[in-house]
Amino acid sequence: MGYFIGLIVVLTGLWLGLSGLYKTLILSLGVVSIILSTILAYRFDILDREGSPYGRLPQLISYWAWLVVEIFKANWVVVKACLRAQLDINPALVKLKTCCESDLARTVFANSITLTPGTVSVTIEGDKILVHALYEEEAHPEAFEEMDRRSRAASDGGRA
Amino acid sequence: MTEIMGILMQIKPVLGAFLCLVGGVLAIIGTVGVLRFPDFYSRLHAASVIDTSAATLAIIGMMLLAPTWLIVFKLGVVWLFLFLTGPTSSHALANAAHTAGVEPLIGRRNGDDEGADS
Amino acid sequence: MIGAAALAFVIAIALMLIRALYGPTLYDRVLAVNSLGTKIILLLGVMGFLLGRPDFLDISVLYALINFVATIAILKFFRYRSFQVPLIRKSGDRQ
Secondary structure: OHHHHHHHHHHHHHHHHHHOOOOHHHHHHHHHHHHHHHHHHHHHOOOOOOOOOHHHHHHHHHHHHHHHHHHHHHHHHHHHHHHOOOEEEEOEEEEEEOOOOOHHHHHHHHHHHHHOOOEEEEEEEOOEEEEEEOEHHHOOHHHHHHHHHHHHHHHHOOOO | OHHHHHHHHHHHHHHHHHHHHHHHHHHHHHHHHHHHOOOHHHHHHHHHHHHHHHHHHHHHHHHHHOOOHHHHHHHHHHHHHHHHHHHHHHHHHHHHHHHOOOOOOOOOEEEOOOOOOO | OHHHHHHHHHHHHHHHHHHHHHOOOHHHHHHHHHHHHHHHHHHHHHHHHHOOOOOHHHHHHHHHHHHHHHHHHHHHHHHHOOOOOOOOOOOOOOO
């Protein structure tokens, strides 16, 4: 039931923010569309912990703020690699083992790896992630440990 | 306090336009990387610069230029969509290429063998 | 200065078109089209502010959604050669 309420609140906020016209006719159309999309989400059976993860929003937002800083640090390396007169890259495939257990935590972790420039997650099998990195020396498994720990703490809770 | 606010209001449009310009320059840098890098997987890294930092800087710049809060909210929604869908499509591309058997180039590459498309 | 930003995005789009036309494999082309879409989203926003009509942002929200769905649909088609394969995992088999 909490998932329903979270979805309805988020959809209402999105509709009100994107519309900008607050007349009776348009508002009633908005109510109809919100009800319709909630019914569709129920029929698709996607209303679970992953479909509406709004209960853990504060943790996810603080994780995201940390991630944006990391992304800007990693961007600098790739920008330098793009602009160097002589091409000088050292691509590698690295296999990682994650300690995330739930699917949501694994998704958050793999998405953070992909979002960071310089590393892309290629395949996920069980708890092993295959990562393609632009520089081999920056992609040793210890470099991802903190991100792993933080994404697990953000989406599953428990000890960080 | 009011003077500081006045100065901030004067700086705001200039700073916003400057951040948009920085975003545009980063987009050009990412595109140059996509054109230069030798194989598909390393091009993916250059494209993710555009998806993350160019988009973030340009959208923050546009937020500083925005006349009403509604437009700031819309820009925030665009930013959220870009940050949620960008890595998903990058991962889908990498996974599809890996499944189809596109082999990445491994090992240090330097020198100007830029035209050597695999 | 905002005009210069719009010009920079236009140059980036023009350069990316080279990769989309020239790209040796299918995946290079899809990558180029996807990141072309990202830059078009940003260009639409900048053009809105340049012309003094920020309503263009509605179009760029829509473009962001369509761009993502188009990428996934193209990749799915070239992987399975059909749109009829369900992408949803059956509940129960956690991998």
